[in-house]
Amino acid sequence: MNAVAKTIFHVDMDAFFVSVEELFDPSLKGKAVVVGGQRGERGVVAAASYEARKFGVHSAMPLRTAEKHCPHAIFVNGHPERYRECSEKVYGVLNSFSPLVEMASIDEAYLDMTGTERLHGPPLRAAQKLHQKVKDQTQLNCSIGVGTSRLIAKVSSAKAKPHGVLWVVPGQEARFLAPLDVRDIPGVGKVTEKNLQALGIHRVGDLAKFDDNFLEDKFGKWGLALSGKARGFDAGGWFDTEVGGESEAKSISHEHTYNEDTGDAQQLESTLMRLSEMVGRRLREAGLHARTLQLKLRYKDFTTITRAHSLATATQLDTEIFEQIRILFRKNWKAGAAVRLLGVHAASFESAARQGDLLEGDRRERWKDVLSAADKLRDRFGESSVTLASGLKAGFRERTHENPAGLRGKGKE
DNA sequence: TCTGGGGTCCTAGGACCC
DNA sequence: TCTGGGGTCCTAGGACCC
Numbered sequence: 474m475n476a477v478a479k480t481i482f483h484v485d486m487d488a489f490f491v492s493v494e495e496l497f498d499p500s501l502k503g504k505a506v507v508v509g510g511q512r513g514e515r516g517v518v519a520a521a522s523y524e525a526r527k528f529g530v531h532s533a534m535p536l537r538t539a540e541k542h543c544p545h546a547i548f549v550n551g552h553p554e555r556y557r558e559c560s561e562k563v564y565g566v567l568n569s570f571s572p573l574v575e576m577a578s579i580d581e582a583y584l585d586m587t588g589t590e591r592l593h594g595p596p597l598r599a600a601q602k603l604h605q606k607v608k609d610q611t612q613l614n615c616s617i618g619v620g621t622s623r624l625i626a627k628v629s630s631a632k633a634k635p636h637g638v639l640w641v642v643p644g645q646e647a648r649f650l651a652p653l654d655v656r657d658i659p660g661v662g663k664v665t666e667k668n669l670q671a672l673g674i675h676r677v678g679d680l681a682k683f684d685d686n687f688l689e690d691k692f693g694k695w696g697l698a699l700s701g702k703a704r705g706f707d708a709g710g711w712f713d714t715e716v717g718g719e720s721e722a723k724s725i726s727h728e729h730t731y732n733e734d735t736g737d738a739q740q741l742e743s744t745l746m747r748l749s750e751m752v753g754r755r756l757r758e759a760g761l762h763a764r765t766l767q768l769k770l771r772y773k774d775f776t777t778i779t780r781a782h783s784l785a786t787a788t789q790l791d792t793e794i795f796e797q798i799r800i801l802f803r804k805n806w807k808a809g810a811a812v813r814l815l816g817v818h819a820a821s822f823e824s825a826a827r828q829g830d831l832l833e834g835d836r837r838e839r840w841k842d843v844l845s846a847a848d849k850l851r852d853r854f855g856e857s858s859v860t861l862a863s864g865l866k867a868g869f870r871e872r873t874h875e876n877p878a879g880l881r882g883k884g885k886e
Numbered sequence: 887t888c889t890g891g892g893g894t895c896c897t898a899g900g901a902c903c904c
Numbered sequence: 905t906c907t908g909g910g911g912t913c914c915t916a917g918g919a920c921c922c
């Protein structure tokens with residue numbers, strides 16, 4: 474572990490969703506903009522412009538609260554396709570700079586720049602070059618943190634915002650981290666913060682004073698990781714892995730929150746049908762079969778339950794997914810109770826279904842062909858053009874509407 | 887403050903097996 | 905009858921991230 478110190482870049486796009494919307498509508502520039510939905514809708518802020526943030530608006534805030542804080546803000550629906558497109562463009566720029574690039578999410582990436590000094594110059598110079606290149610080729614601003622670990626790079630990119638570059642010189646990690654709030658450590662949220670505060674730990678420096686054993690005692694495995702992070706190490710989990718490693722999806726899910734709660738069985742089941750189709754489609758696109766299917770049910774009062782079932786044979790078929798989900802729903806829904814949200818979740822993937830007897834296998838193959846054809850039709854004519862009504866009475870199905878909020882929100886930016 | 891959607895990882899208890 | 909100890913799988917829930 475005493476090899477040459479690594480040089481890791483963390484590139485984080487500034488107010489990504491807002492900036493992309495500004496590319497499509499330049500009149501938004503310089504204004505208070507909230508991305509995530511329209512005024513008065515049920516939902517939360519996916520991203521807010523720096524202008525809106527001045528009024529206390531931040532991501533994950535309910536739209537209705539944002540409206541109160543900033544009545545003059547412009548509310549914009551999210552456009553996931555636009556963000557994906559821009560994200561790919563950003564990836565292209567990064568990849569032209571270094572082959573070791575890993576997109577950590579739609580708007581941030583890690584680069585392993587170890588040993589590139591002869592090509593790009595010293596770390597700070599290289600980061601400034603990349604910073605400019607991203608701006609020139611995408612018209613989007615980013616911030617870049619540079620350090621000897623992913624953790625240091627990530628924390629420093631956050632401190633560099635907006636539109637800045639920050640290098641933590643090797644050996645200075647502890648000094649950089651010590652004065653920061655424990656909340657600045659990725660993975661420390663509200664709950665951990667509170668637990669740490671109860672122990673008198675407020676700053677990263679306080680945390681670094683405690684030894685591993687004490688923290689492991691208090692917080693288990695997570696405490697050990699925390700101890701490492703307080704010292705600037707990528708302690709534990711995926712954070713430890715090499716930059717550029719491809720990781721496969723572990724689960725696929727879709728959920729829907731109603732604009733108004735409903736206790737109507739037919740409406741609920743047709744939503745589950747639609748969600749099952751969406752999950753099935755994603756499974757087929759990824760060439761995956763799922764063994765575990767899970768229903769998520771959130772009632773009006775926000776109490777939420779999940780109920781799962783593991784199949785003997787993994788599936789990627791809409792009908793099989795829906796069949797299980799419906800069983801779980803009928804078994805667990807308090808009949809008539811108003812529901813706020815429904816979700817369908819698939820996990821325990823197998824790359825190919827273990828097939829039963831030949832006849833059964835043949836039947837499944839034919840179904841797969843039918844479904845792939847339906848996927849293609851939906852691509853061409855929209856989500857509502859094809860319905861596999863098997864197991865449903867005619868007219869049973871809710872009209873499919875495009876989900877304007879089909880995008881990830883953003884935490885800290 | 888009336889709380890989206892899509893993910894990852896972790897914990898904990900019970901079933902079941904050797 | 906007074907009862908071990910792992911290992912693994914399954915399910916439910918929760919913290920956290922963007």
